[in-house]
Amino acid sequence: MLATRRCLTPSCFKLPTSRVLSSSFSVPIIHRSSTACLFSSSTASYNVEVSNTTSTNISEYQHQLQSVRVAPTESVDEVRRNLDPLLQQTRYIVWSSHALHRTYRFPTYHRAILFITRIAALAEQSNHHPIIEVTHNRDLSLTWTTNFPKGLSSKDIAMARASEDIAVELETSEHGPKPEGAPHFGPWDGDWTMAPTKLFRPPKKDEWGALRSPKTRKGWPHKP
Numbered sequence: 001m002l003a004t005r006r007c008l009t010p011s012c013f014k015l016p017t018s019r020v021l022s023s024s025f026s027v028p029i030i031h032r033s034s035t036a037c038l039f040s041s042s043t044a045s046y047n048v049e050v051s052n053t054t055s056t057n058i059s060e061y062q063h064q065l066q067s068v069r070v071a072p073t074e075s076v077d078e079v080r081r082n083l084d085p086l087l088q089q090t091r092y093i094v095w096s097s098h099a100l101h102r103t104y105r106f107p108t109y110h111r112a113i114l115f116i117t118r119i120a121a122l123a124e125q126s127n128h129h130p131i132i133e134v135t136h137n138r139d140l141s142l143t144w145t146t147n148f149p150k151g152l153s154s155k156d157i158a159m160a161r162a163s164e165d166i167a168v169e170l171e172t173s174e175h176g177p178k179p180e181g182a183p184h185f186g187p188w189d190g191d192w193t194m195a196p197t198k199l200f201r202p203p204k205k206d207e208w209g210a211l212r213s214p215k216t217r218k219g220w221p222h223k224p
């Protein structure tokens with residue numbers, strides 16, 4: 001039954017990252033010319049009706065491998081060969097066919113910022129920079145893509161790999177706290193066990209002055 005007609009090119013084909021490596025989709029090799037796609041109403045599978053092509057079962061990550069748009073200066077086979085283990089062993093996904101995207105969750109906001117400083121050092125060193133987003137609940141997403149020339153390159157894959165190593169070291173929620181005796185990241189870094197109230201205290205009475213807006217401070221230089 002025709003549920004909805006939607007574009008199926010990778011650029012508009014977004015998957016909830018939590019499921020991207022667990023579900024297998026019966027997605028056939030799609031002729032570029034075909035635009036008719038049928039989405040079953042359930043989100044568990046996608047049936048694509050393509051003129052006289054039988055559907056073949058490929059897993060989602062194989063589909064992403066096939067849809068990846070490689071930077072023109074790179075060998076497509078080599079990029080796919082290096083990309084394959086990354087997609088299988090980590091939660092990175094190919095996003096809009098030319099980027100690698102992944103979200104981590106950190107135990108504290110401090111730890112997320114520490115992760116950014118480590119990634120920034122690496123990015124500067126290799127002159128290859130990600131798009132980074134951090135949210136209030138300590139989710140941090142990285143997106144690696146090559147801008148000049150446009151496409152996915154082996155640099156993106158190498159940086160994604162390196163970000164995984166740093167994430168393990170900084171104990172993201174998937175990797176859990178370090179074993180006893182492991183190095184701590186510094187006294188200012190939030191502690192797994194430290195309750196939020198201990199991390200924040202309202203300013204003491206005499207500190208209010210520093211917080212007061214300049215307008216109400218006595219003798220504040222008047223506007224010229």
Ligand SMILES: C[C@H](O)[C@H](O)[C@H]1CNC2=NC(N)=NC(=O)C2=N1
Pocket residue numbers: 127128129130144145146147148149
């Ligand atoms: C001038 C400088 O070398 C280029 O702009 C670098 C900087 N960092 C980069 N980072 C990424 N992700 N892609 C690039 O093409 C890129 N180019």
